[in-house]
Amino acid sequence: MRVGGFGKPNTAGYEPIDGIDDDAGIHPKKPLADDHHQGLCHRLFRPHNIIIFVAAFVLSLVICLTVGFIAGDGTLFGIRTNANNAKAVGWQGEKSADVAGADDCPCRPAVKVPQYFQTTDGKWAGPTATGKPAFLAQTRTFNAAAGATFVPNDPLQTSLPIVGMNLSKDESIFRMMGFLAPYSPSPGFGVDEYPLPPGAEIVQLQMLSRHGSRYPTMGANVQALGDRIAAAASKSKLGAKHELAFLNDWKYQLGAEILVPKGRQELFDSGVLHAYMYSPLYNPNSKIIVRTTTQDRMLKSAENFLAGFFGLEWTQNATIEVIIEGPYYNNSLAGYLNCPNSNKIKSGSAAASIWIENYLQNATDRLAPLIDGYEWSLEDSYAAQTMCAYETVAYGFSRFCELFTYEEWIGFGYSIDLAFYGDNSFGSPAGRAVGIGYQQEVVARLKNHTLGYSGSQINVTLDNNTTTFPLNQSIYFDFSHDTNIISILTAFGLKQFYGLLDPSSYPGSHNFTASHLTPFGARLDIEIIRTPKPLAANRSGYAANGGETKYIHFVLNQRTIPLGWSFPECDASRVDGWCELGAFLRAQEDQPRLARYEQACFGKYPLNLSVLDGAPES
Structure with missing residues (x-):
């Protein structure tokens, strides 16, 4: 009997390879020897x-x-x-x-x-501590005696009586939490949305998604606050009262870094949404390569997304490529890990600290007298705001949220805008460099070629092989982190999000708003659209002359980014924000040079100074 070779498994996107030849083997009627x-x-x-x-x-x-x-x-x-x-x-x-x-x-x-198709070995998964489970049916509160109206949770309890909030305007503090905001669609980036005109069709999608809601990362300020409260309580009974009375019995019990239930839901829902939006782009006779990293929340986000898109049988439709996320490993989905300077740049964090001292002092003065045996500080106030965000996605509800006014929540969101802009976007000397590898990968797919040497942090071993960097898919799904996505937007050169932010005063509405760009479960959908003729910039119809035309359309959190606002090669007058594909590719040719990857990531220059264009000053 001839047994076949090494069949591929029926998990992680493989199909069995039948290796048995039924016609071969031992024949009973044939003499064993002459x-x-x-x-x-x-x-x-x-x-x-x-x-x-x-x-x-x-x-x-x-x-x-x-x-x-x-x-x-x-x-x-x-x-x-x-x-x-x-x-x-x-x-x-x-x-x-x-x-x-x-x-x-x-x-x-x-x-x-192969390591890059391993989904169960747990290497490089990062911290995976699980926190106290949610018990919202028992722990939620609302003051019925004072006439408060019960609002069902969905699944989080986000209808809170925040001082200064106008409920008639559908205001919510949970849209002001920057990178800690639960997913919600962006309110828009300056242009209206348009349906496809007759005869047009989407021929390719490249999606880049952030992971879902998670526990805090190790060493986060919320854990430090929990430690300080516990230390004070161990010395003497904590004397908290009024709004802070709940601290007398409170303990820090959050896990670390892995997805919370809301995070799993966000990615599953995103998969379902993308199934409704783009399912025909998937070839049912194929298995697509889907890329993520080895961190536990990254892998689980990809799996939950695919379960939403394909169903629980998604392993029949996709193979997850798991790229190592660790220091000095080349990985475009975590580009900061092979860009040492990016982890030392703190100009944005410094600007945020200035702003925190400005907007949060009144809250600190208000809360400090409400706790005996503990010296409540500005640092505690900021950690308490952060705790509201983390406890809400972990437990469904947090008592910390009501400690602050609506204006103070606006200030919290702006502090994150300052930090992200200065540390990861155009204000950072490594802002472009961290994201340039992914920019190169998107362009390579559009030009239908693999990548050898790129002068960036791409993994050449993977990107120079069509098994791990396929070019024949019409739909691509990649998963990354918030700061990496911010740097990718910067690496593309999306100057719409350029603009110096003042750490001394709130500017009102501004283009670079982190909760609109990278909330939990954020997603950038890059569509390639083919039309039978050129489409008028005002969407009045097709041009009388000209042939088939391809356009590129950037959709961030379900709203269009107008490409003409960033690239002179594109048409800024287009009301739909599209750009002709050829013009966009010409605009992208110079982006790697502008990033100055080697100098930005490994060179010597002042790391504490803000810059203007996301790269070291020449």
Whole structure:
């Protein structure tokens, strides 16, 4: 019987490869040996030869067994002695479709899955501590005696009586939390949305998504606040009263870095939304490559998205490529890890600190007298605002949210805008460089070529191979982080989000608003649209002359980014924000040079100074 080669597994996007030839094998009616061979056997096996043969066989067997056990791999001659061990080293769920009971076959060879398709080994997953589970049915509060109206949670309790908030205007503090905001569509970037004109069709989508809502990262200010409260309570009974009375029984019990239930929902819902928007772009006879990183929340975000897009059987439709997320590993989805200078730049954080001292002093003065045995500080006030965001997505509700006025929540959102702009966008000398690798990958897909040397942080091993960087898909899904997405927008050169932010006063509505750009579950959809003729800039109809035309359309959190506002090559008068694809590609040609990757990431220059164009000053 001829057993086939190494079949691909039916998990992680692989299909079994049938390797059994039913026509091959042993035929019962065929003689086992001809007369010549039978005579030869008779001459070989004389009595004294039999004794020598048996002794040699036994000695050889002992030697082979000894060598096999010394090898220490749990096998004899490469054959597993236990079916369960055989399963353990192969792909989970691996099957040979044509052999009954193949999973129990002790002789099936172990097959090694390439690291970049491993979804279960847990390497480079980062912290995965789970916090206290939500119990909102028991812990939620609303003051019915004072006439408060019950509003059902969905699933978070976000209808809160915040001082200064105008409920008639549908205002919500949860749209003012910057990168900690639960997902909601952007209010818009300056242009209206338009349906496709007759005869037009979307021919490609490249999506870049942020992960969903998560627990705090290790070392976050909320954990430090919890430690300070616990330390004070251990010395003497905490004397908190009025609005802070809940602190007398409160403990910090959040997990670390992994998705919370809301985060899983955000990515599942995004998958469902994209299924309604783009399903026909998927070729049902193919399996697409979907890229994410090894961090637990990144992998789980991709899996939840795919479950929403394809259903729970998504492994039949997609393979997840898991790129190592660790210091100095090349990874365009976490570009800061191979850009050491980017982790030292704090000009944005410094600007945010100035603003925090400005907007939050009144709140600190108001809260400090409400707790005895503890010296409430400005740092505590800011951590309490941050705690509101994290506890809400983790538990569904937080008592910290009502401690601050609506104006103070506006100030909180602006502090994050300042930090992100100065540390990750046009105000950062490494703002472009961190995102330039992904910009190059998008352009390479549009031009239909792989990437060799790029002068950036792309993983050349993966990007120069169509198995791991395919070019034949009409739909691409990638998953990244908030600051990386901000840098990618900067690397594309989207000057619409350029503009110095004043740390001493709130400017009112401004283009660079982090909660509009990278809330939890944020997504950038890059559409390629084909029209039969050029489309008028005012959308009045097709031009009388001209042939088939392709356009590119950037959609961030379900609203159009007008490309003509950033690139002179595009038409700024277009009311739909589109750009002709050829013009856009010409605009992108110079972006890698503008990023100055080597100098930005590894050069010597003042790291504490804000810049104007997302790269070191020449």
